[in-house]
Amino acid sequence: MSNESGTWIIHGVPEDDPRCIRTVEEAIAYINEVGFLPLFKNEIPGFSLEERTAPEYWWSGNRERDPWEWREIIAGRGQIAYGKFFDKKAGFISREWIPCFANYRRDGYDFDALWDDEKASARQKKIMDLFAEENRDAELYSFEVKQKAGFGKEGEKNFEGTITDLEMKMYLCMRDFRQRRNRKGESYGWAIAVYSTPEHLWGYDHVTSAYQEDPAESWRRIMGRMHEICPEATEVQIRRVAGISKSGSTLPGRKSGRTGTKNWIIPANPRYYDVGAAFEACNTITWKQSSDVHAGDLVYIYMAAPYSSILYKCRAMETDIPHQDSADTTDGKMAMKLELLEKYEPGLWSLEKLKLFGVYAVRGPRSMPGELKREMESEGAVDESGNN
Numbered sequence: 001m002s003n004e005s006g007t008w009i010i011h012g013v014p015e016d017d018p019r020c021i022r023t024v025e026e027a028i029a030y031i032n033e034v035g036f037l038p039l040f041k042n043e044i045p046g047f048s049l050e051e052r053t054a055p056e057y058w059w060s061g062n063r064e065r066d067p068w069e070w071r072e073i074i075a076g077r078g079q080i081a082y083g084k085f086f087d088k089k090a091g092f093i094s095r096e097w098i099p100c101f102a103n104y105r106r107d108g109y110d111f112d113a114l115w116d117d118e119k120a121s122a123r124q125k126k127i128m129d130l131f132a133e134e135n136r137d138a139e140l141y142s143f144e145v146k147q148k149a150g151f152g153k154e155g156e157k158n159f160e161g162t163i164t165d166l167e168m169k170m171y172l173c174m175r176d177f178r179q180r181r182n183r184k185g186e187s188y189g190w191a192i193a194v195y196s197t198p199e200h201l202w203g204y205d206h207v208t209s210a211y212q213e214d215p216a217e218s219w220r221r222i223m224g225r226m227h228e229i230c231p232e233a234t235e236v237q238i239r240r241v242a243g244i245s246k247s248g249s250t251l252p253g254r255k256s257g258r259t260g261t262k263n264w265i266i267p268a269n270p271r272y273y274d275v276g277a278a279f280e281a282c283n284t285i286t287w288k289q290s291s292d293v294h295a296g297d298l299v300y301i302y303m304a305a306p307y308s309s310i311l312y313k314c315r316a317m318e319t320d321i322p323h324q325d326s327a328d329t330t331d332g333k334m335a336m337k338l339e340l341l342e343k344y345e346p347g348l349w350s351l352e353k354l355k356l357f358g359v360y361a362v363r364g365p366r367s368m369p370g371e372l373k374r375e376m377e378s379e380g381a382v383d384e385s386g387n388n
Contacts, residue, residue: 010055011041021052024070031080031092034229038091042241044233072177078201083167083174087241099210102170104218105244108211110364111171123162131197133361139175142193173198263298263368279340289336295319302362310349314338
């Protein structure tokens with residue numbers, strides 16, 4: 001917080017105060033204990049790392065004692081997420097709480113599906129394309145993201161605002177802070193933020209493990225934890241600091257209320273579930289429901305490596321089924337019943353071919369492009385009525 005002269009005033013505690021955090025290890029332990037924490041003071045008293053540290057060490061350059069230096073160390077270790085997560089300001093989220101925030105902030109959408117449903121901007125897509133499936137392990141300096149996504153004097157505007165929105169929605173985080181390197185490989189200059197996806201650091205399965213619950217339920221869990229951490233905080237304050245927008249309004253539920261049918265592509269990993277064997281045993285299977293799938297929708301199952309292809313076309317016969325140990329794919333949450341309509345040979349609808357229709361990755365449930373649907377039907381796939 002700045003005073004009238006423009007200097008930064010740190011609202012901390014004396015070094016001998018029992019609440020004072022003195023080392024980065026203590027900071028990590030505290031963040032893991034509370035679950036999530038802004039870096040700087042905000043409108044909820046006591047809810048920040050700033051307010052539990054000694055003011056005199058901020059920006060001292062002492063990596064053992066300076067909380068500003070700690071943020072670089074914490075981000076670099078890859079155990080806790082760091083980014084602009086709280087009212088578009090910096091903060092930390094523990095590994096345990098990442099799935100809850102990802103589900104609430106993303107509304108259960110992977111970015112590909114968000115784009116397909118026209119809920120993401122073209123600027124956001126230009127950035128996220130840098131971290132698409134073929135680049136899923138990318139770690140890029142902030143200046144590299146800006147250049148490669150086409151931002152700058154003659155290109156797209158509002159880079160900072162766009163990347164902050166992606167951080168707020170948990171699609172990106174600051175993975176590290178590193179110096180640039182010259183042609184000789186020597187480091188120089190200030191340490192610069194390095195971006196990656198949370199999935200790169202903690203794996204897709206972990207980051208999306210709360211997708212099966214309604215985003216509103218994830219928000220209730222965040223609210224509940226906030227009341228435990230800061231009992232005096234009002235609901236309005238919590239919404240402003242921990243919510244997705246200034247107004248604090250939670251995102252709508254995934255069920256859209258649409259009346260027509262829709263076509264989906266969903267991923268499956270053969271390492272965890274043998275879909276082929278399941279369909280050999282029965283023409284219907286129960287599958288986890290992690291998006292806005294309605295009864296009657298067509299669902300195309302994309303099998304990950306070594307197949308990397310769409311192998312099955314199904315119809316959603318029933319949705320919103322409570323888990324009843326019917327299949328390992330339900331993860332104890334809501335499920336849907338799929339009826340097999342068609343099988344495809346591996347490689348026929350490979351990822352390389354899907355890219356021709358704008359499908360560059362299948363990391364989660366996403367809409368099927370109309371052109372791809374028409375192409376698959378024209379090559380002999382059965383139509384919605386089951387006829388050739």
